Amino acid sequence: MHRHLLVPFYEHPTDRPEGWAALVAAAPTLHGVVLNPANGAGEAPDPAFAEAAGRLRAAGVRVLGYADTAYGRRPHAEVVADLLRHRDWYGADGAFLDQVATAPDALPHYRRLAVAARAAGAATLVLNHGAPPDEGYAELADLLVTFEGPWDTYRTLDPPAAPHHCHLVYAAPPGFRPATEVHCAVPGTGAHPWGTLPHDVPECVR
Template sequence: MGGLYGHGLAMMLVPMYVHPAADPGAWRALAAAADRLYGVVLNVADGPGGSPDPAFASAARDLRAAGVAVLGYADLDYGRRPQREVLDDLDRHRAWYDVDGFLFDQAPDQAAWLRACKRLVKAARARGGRTVVLNPGVHPAPGYASVADLVITFEGDWEAYCRAPAAPAWTSGHPAERFCHLVHGVPPGLCSVAGRTARLRGAAVHCAVTGHGRNPWSVLPPALKEPSP
């Protein structure tokens, strides 16, 4: 990752929320684009699911073999979900898919939840999570940037991204590699613009897709269909 960052190029964190049997080509493309990926989020069923899925296990092995970090998805429900349930998700992700780390979706953003979030991140690392990502989807209270490896400070559609306010001043005290923007519903041909915009707004990690609807993350980022720069 450092080499690409050194040349000012953004890396991609890809939520690939489609079953490998439904779109095997997309998963193969992710492995082939390892040098451009921060990681891939593995989301079987809003988490690891109720039992191991051999197709996801195989896809995760292929990604790891290619050098891609695989992150297991866990929903925090903005701090309302019981910690025991979250920890159970982490344990299943590790046991069934041997993930390298975790993405905490719907993470809280208020300072009052910071201590509880720190405990979860500590528990994730104790379970072998080398990379931990928080996704509040907005700029959280400043302390969150020091808790995890990466904080997703925008998740939404292209129209909302175009109207998004400037990053708060405190973000300038952290490297751009700490922040990520996830943008869906991007008009065809503008995903590269979204990537450049993320970098200009202080986020060195991004994902921009044309997908929309209930699961916009079921499609491959168009940038990964292009040759490496």
């Protein structure tokens, strides 16, 4: 079965155990799951997230540690500390850098972060720009998120859909699939859309 879903599921395992169980059950379709205990790794290990991450890894799923980069404003050392905590506390074998700049003048900063992420054990690196970035970013990561937003906006645009691109779409109707090979479309809306599972995860295991 093709692994095409990159899932940011920002819910605590004790609050949504059925959701995490659904992801484990859907392992053959998952490109990876973004782990985000506290807008990053948090200040101390969370046993519930450690257990959930362990179940995903045992099922053969990539676990990507979430780190906010604040469009280049967050200090390099803080981002790297997040990634090291994800690795040490949750066994993350990848990294998902959020709020990544799109302009070429930020490339040196993100090049350093990419090198540090690889050194911290990130076999898979995803940069979430949320919009099409300068072409120079393609050499830094395995995937670039070139769209993140609601379905109503997505259907009026033609965002780039190269093999190394990923689209994350929320407020999406059932049956909709983004144009990229690796993607995620969820029904969630409002300020917390990534607290819902993708449509492609079978309803019976939600």
